[in-house]
Amino acid sequence: MAAACLWPALGAPRRPGGPPLPEGAALLERDLHATAERLGPDGRGWVRLFAPLVREHEALLEDILRPLPRVPRHPLLLARFGLRGLPSAAWIAQTQFRTPQARALWAGLAAHTTLPLSTPGTAAMTLVLGLLAHAVGWPFPAGGAQALADALAAYLRHLGGEVLTGVTVRGPADLPPARVTLVDSSPRVLLDVLGERAPARYRAALEGFRYGPGIQKFDYALSGPVPWADPQVARAATVHVGGPAADIAAAEAVVALRIPARPYVLTAQHTLFDPSRAPAGQHTFWAYTHIPNGSAGDAQAVVEAQLERFAPGFGGRVLACTRTTAAQLQAFSPVFQGGDVNGGRGDLWGLLARPVLSPTPYRTPVKGVYLCSSATPPGGGIHGMAGHHAALAALKDEFGLQEVP
Template sequence: MSAQPHAVVVGSGPNGLSAAARLLLEGWDVDVYESAPTPGGAARSTASLFGGAIVDLGAAGHPFGVASPAFQKLKLEEHGLTWKNAPYEMAHPLDGKETAFLSGSIEKTAAGLGSDAKAWDWLHGHVVRDIDKHLDNLLGPMLSIPRHPVHMLRFGPPALVSAATLAKTLFKTEQARALLASSAVHAITSPSRPLTGAFGILFGALGQSRGWPVAKGGTQAIVDALVSVIYSNGGRIHTGVEISDLRELPAADAIILNLTPRQILQLHGTSLAPKTRKRLEKWKYGPAVYKVDFLLNAPVPWTDPRVGTAATVHVGGTVDEISFVESEVAAGRMPDRPFVMVCQQYAADPTRGLTLWSYAHVPHGYIERYPGEIRELITGQIERFAPGFRETVVDATSTSPCELEAWNANLVGGD
């Protein structure tokens, strides 16, 4: 390496930008290349979709953002990023039963779970209280020796089983079961699958320690802060540049690819080892999301008004219902009542305007059986717990899995 090593980053999603920013802080010279007109990958926002109201085009809620050790080292808050939390981190309405709520503290969450309060604290309490040590263990290479082995030993056994099994074994109330299982569904897989307990526990613990915040002014603010770190430390970002051959890039001591296996295999000049290429060729992409953004003339009229004060709402019913529909999606079948993720960013950040961000889990690369199918299914699921929702909708925009991939090539088949 030269006195000042040089790195090239291909792809300017949050991971690529974070890598570039961290290398710059360590004294490297860095160039970032991005095929799109603007950096950010799936972490971009726009005010043009609904005439001024801010819409997150990809990611919306950020439990791992606010807790990220990488982001903390970059001090993004010094570059304009502000996290905003709603009164409730997440709500999960249920048919004919009390709504389940994830609060910003384990005490408040447990207090709403009645007879399951002690079991909830047993499962989540040690993770909440030592969240940074658990993140140290879980956000590093999985095959390495954990930095905090005692904490990993305690986290491990429940995390290995399915979230559905864990929920039914430990909890008596549908509320506690739903909170755990639906948190696990952020992995976009059925909570009946092994290892999903890890996702449910960790997402819940993050909500009860750091929260599930939104970025003030839109997810774009995260990217803007990362870009600010890069520019203020002498880095360069080249947009609108499609890289097809790594040999076209300037000489570098390191090349970092913020790409998925399919894009890497399409590159020339990678000199991949045969074993590495075979592993990448075996990579299988998972189920997709079908995104629908709504412009409203009033907040969503949830039957339980408290749901309107949650930044994230899980619309999917009971553990058994969620497990069934997610298994159907994984098998390539579109359920009539899909699991729907809803973000009410306006509950945390009123500057956004009354936009509702939502997506349904659908089979990989799903094509609608008729125009407007998924918008109607999402609307029906929200109406199930918020009668009159249709009357609040002024406008809506749907984005299919294929359109998501066309917007960002890393979102293969909408995954």
């Protein structure tokens, strides 16, 4: 995967994220101390919060990128993380920071959870996103995200595997006989695959699985780069557009119910760092915003009003735009039920019981069938860890392999 990654190949954007503010952008530098320098009186607090996590990130990630109901490998470290991560992101913002820049930077990270920022436990994912930005950066594949799927498929074929596309699995009859089946889909699809074989209690747990808000996405072709009012924003590949922390919090507080008038918009401007993705001089740019799960409402006007607010003249650069609705996302991948790209709610219970409370939630009651999608720990994201842990469980149960190199 690293070979396909822009990070070492083409040089990285120096700032993984930066929410534009009316006063100017708050920028998340790869370097922790460089970030702190720009945060004025909150610089020391930013370092105090992140430095211990960044320093021990490898050990910490070992414990948090797997099911939580397990004996931790690094209990003290996990406990320290837990103390900071159990509160809400809003509480951390209020108690740790006082500048609008630091609060907005923090809120922009926190809004990835698609939960109200006052939800207990939202500080945990905020910390993880921040520590990853400082420890390893937020890389993206050269040439586009398809490069990642191509690389994985090529490796599977190299090992003798076969990839079938264009086939929708709706039940057990759609699957070939196999000793082990790993289902990379939503709990709803797993229910269909298990059919009558699912015991009533397990069936009820999957039926009650809670999805989070969805997203609506806009892919733009632009005649030039986004004309950010603050030119510093052109140095960030990922840009959280939402304004001050209070605006971001207000938007995320209502997205489960309606499309906010001033939404939080998550954007990426990859062609600034990877010109291979667009014709010379032109740019790609995508933006998505959170919407109620399954909503068919059109968010384009409010999203573009936000973009114009922070990048006056944005509309004049748009050559074409494709809108992807929640229903289209779900059709693209049934994992994204109602447009939920996190594979289920990420509140405390959603993190603990994913989809059921178990140290090995990948295992289903049906022998040989495993769930390995983002509806299992550690949840959404391009990390591959759910598949990794599900494969380890299958290797142990079905092939007697305890330790896999």
